[in-house]
Amino acid sequence: MDIEVAKRLYCELLPSLETKAKEIKDLRKVERRCKAAFKKHMKEHGADTFSVGGKTFSFEKKEKIVVSMDRIEESFSPAEVAKYKDSNKEQVEVFKCSR
Numbered sequence: 001m002d003i004e005v006a007k008r009l010y011c012e013l014l015p016s017l018e019t020k021a022k023e024i025k026d027l028r029k030v031e032r033r034c035k036a037a038f039k040k041h042m043k044e045h046g047a048d049t050f051s052v053g054g055k056t057f058s059f060e061k062k063e064k065i066v067v068s069m070d071r072i073e074e075s076f077s078p079a080e081v082a083k084y085k086d087s088n089k090e091q092v093e094v095f096k097c098s099r
Contacts, residue, residue: 035057038050038052038057039057042057042059072084
């Protein structure tokens with residue numbers, strides 16, 4: 001795509017994109033409140049599943065490993081932590097847009 005065409009299209013799309021993003025954000029807030037009500041209802045009634053709108057909600061137990069620098073620093077010596085940091089650093093390129 002030509003850069004001039006891209007700039008024009010971007011400027012034309014921006015207002016619609018911002019409007020739609022706000023609409024979606026507002027809808028997601030309502031959705032979160034609904035899901036919180038479903039969860040509360042299920043817990044209060046001891047329900048394993050709850051179906052509404054063609055979707056079925058359920059609870060699932062998962063095991064996960066939590067990794068954070070605080071936990072690493074608590075579990076290993078300062079030398080090991082420094083070695084870990086040195087050997088696991090990465091440079092990434094970030095494409096930013098600011099107002």
